[in-house]
Amino acid sequence: MLTPPVFHILLALTAGERHGYGIMQDVATQTGGDLQLGPGTLYGCLKRMLAAGLVEESGERPDPELDDERRRYYRITDPGRRAVREEARRMAGAVEAARARRVLSGRKAHG
Amino acid sequence: MTPALNRMCQVYRLLLRAYPRTFRETYSEEMARVFRDRGLEIARVDGASGLALYAILTSLDWLRTVIQERTVSMSLNLSTLRWIFLACLILDTALVKRMSTPATSTAPLPFALLIMYGLLVLLVTTHRGAIGTESSMGLVSGAVMTVWTTCFSFLPANGTISVLAGSSTVAIIFACWGIAGYRAARRTGLAGSGWLAGCWGGLVCVLVKVTCSLVLSNLGISSQSPVIVLAVSGQYLLEGPVLGALFGALGGLAARISAPRAIVAP
Numbered sequence: 001m002l003t004p005p006v007f008h009i010l011l012a013l014t015a016g017e018r019h020g021y022g023i024m025q026d027v028a029t030q031t032g033g034d035l036q037l038g039p040g041t042l043y044g045c046l047k048r049m050l051a052a053g054l055v056e057e058s059g060e061r062p063d064p065e066l067d068d069e070r071r072r073y074y075r076i077t078d079p080g081r082r083a084v085r086e087e088a089r090r091m092a093g094a095v096e097a098a099r100a101r102r103v104l105s106g107r108k109a110h111g
Numbered sequence: 112m113t114p115a116l117n118r119m120c121q122v123y124r125l126l127l128r129a130y131p132r133t134f135r136e137t138y139s140e141e142m143a144r145v146f147r148d149r150g151l152e153i154a155r156v157d158g159a160s161g162l163a164l165y166a167i168l169t170s171l172d173w174l175r176t177v178i179q180e181r182t183v184s185m186s187l188n189l190s191t192l193r194w195i196f197l198a199c200l201i202l203d204t205a206l207v208k209r210m211s212t213p214a215t216s217t218a219p220l221p222f223a224l225l226i227m228y229g230l231l232v233l234l235v236t237t238h239r240g241a242i243g244t245e246s247s248m249g250l251v252s253g254a255v256m257t258v259w260t261t262c263f264s265f266l267p268a269n270g271t272i273s274v275l276a277g278s279s280t281v282a283i284i285f286a287c288w289g290i291a292g293y294r295a296a297r298r299t300g301l302a303g304s305g306w307l308a309g310c311w312g313g314l315v316c317v318l319v320k321v322t323c324s325l326v327l328s329n330l331g332i333s334s335q336s337p338v339i340v341l342a343v344s345g346q347y348l349l350e351g352p353v354l355g356a357l358f359g360a361l362g363g364l365a366a367r368i369s370a371p372r373a374i375v376a377p
Contacts, residue, residue, distance in 0.1 A: 020141050021148040038172025039142040039149075040130075044179060047134065072141055 002087045005037055005045050010054060010076060010084035017058050019071035020046070046074060054080035115159065116150045119166055126170075129177045178290070199322050206325040210337040252287035252316040255280055288312045288355045292362025305366065309359010310352045317351030320344075 002010070005027075012018055012026035024037050037045075049055045056077050060070040076084070098104050112120075123146050127139040146169065153161040291312040292305030321344040328340040 020145045024145060024149065036168070038169050038176070039145045040172045040176030040180075042145065043134075043138040043142055044176050047138070069144065071144070 001090070002083060003045075004035060005041055006049060006054075007084065007087050008035060009037075009042070009045055009049065010080050011088075013055060013074060013076040014081065014084060017073045017075045019063060019073050021071075022063070023074070049080070052079075053077055054083055112147070112151065113154055113162075115162060116147070116154050119150060119162065120147050123169070123173075126173050129173075130180050134180050196318075199318065203322055203325055206329050207341065209329060210325070210341060252284040252312065254319060255283050255287075256316060256320045284316065285354070285358045287316070288358035289362035289365070291355075292359030293366045294362075295359070296363035296366035305363015306356040306360035309362060310356035312359065313351040313353070313355015316355065317347040320347055320351075 008027040008030055009023055011030060012023045015026070018026060020039075020042055024042055027035055027037055046055065050057070054077060055074050058073045058075045060072050062069060063071055095104070120143065124139075124143050127135060127142060130139065150162065150165060153165045157164075288309040292309040295308030296305040324340050324344055328337055
């Protein structure tokens with residue numbers, strides 16, 4: 001089971017290599033702004049994910065869209081891709097179960 | 112970049128020094144850059160009010176992750192911890208024996224030490240409890256307690272500085288035990304694990320304190336007489352785990368209230 005920050009970071013990296021700020025923006029977009037990763041959370045997760053072999057560094061280079069500073073890029077590994085796929089399947093199963101029990105149907109509980 | 116954001120970036124760079132050295136060396140440049148980039152975006156979209164909220168949220172993120180990274184870096188591996196405890200046991204027993212005189216009643220102390228260390232070694236060896244956080248919180252609170260009580264002996268007993276420093280030290284120690292309980296409860300999803308974590312933190316704390324007191328007394332640095340050191344050490348050994356359990360339980364309760372469901376740590 002992956003934690004929400006780890007899951008969303010992996011999901012961001014499935015679209016291609018990203019630097020730290022790129023990952024942060026992608027996660028905010030994926031979650032509609034519900035999950036805003038702070039720098040400490042982002043790099044703490046990346047450190048653990050690097051140690052677990054879920055992601056790897058892919059060198060430093062400037063981002064042409066931002067500035068000419070060199071940034072460290074990260075990419076997802078095969079184990080990382082498997083982990084995010086398994087987690088997505090698990091979540092899809094949970095949503096199906098919720099739908100089957102009509103948790104998701106009807107009016108919203110609050111407003 | 113606005114002057115406000117510029118100042119925030121400078122402060123954030125200073126705050127980054129609180130992370131463990133290896134983490135800081137690897138990520139602090141990137142973190143500072145990410146902080147600046149996000150700040151620029153917020154300043155452009157939301158203005159000053161957005162930046163103020165950003166500063167608060169980032170401060171909370173900083174505090175939480177500093178504790179987390181410090182905890183990880185202080186999570187001594189089990190083998191190291193076991194050898195440290197055994198070395199302390201031998202050292203403390205030798206020091207107590209050296210300080211004992213016919214006039215001092217120290218009979219319960221070596222036995223208390225032996226039982227306490229035995230319990231610690233058992234906990235470490237059998238991997239029971241959550242070793243990392245609670246040990247680090249115990250070590251931190253023990254270090255704070257030792258520094259304070261050593262300084263206390265050189266300060267006027269009823270001075271304002273003494274009272275303020277004493278109160279804040281006690282608050283830090285109790286907070287450390289509460290944090291240990293809170294983190295254990297958050298990790299396991301069980302409020303009841305808080306008291307055990309706090310008890311462990313209290314145990315480690317008093318063992319650090321007792322060992323330092325005995326060493327300082329034998330070196331002649333402490334202004335307290337050996338009789339008082341021995342008596343106070345025995346008292347600490349009894350009080351530490353009990354108070355640790357109490358504040359750990361409160362931490363566990365706080366975790367339960369703030370996050371009623373089980374949360375799996377990253």
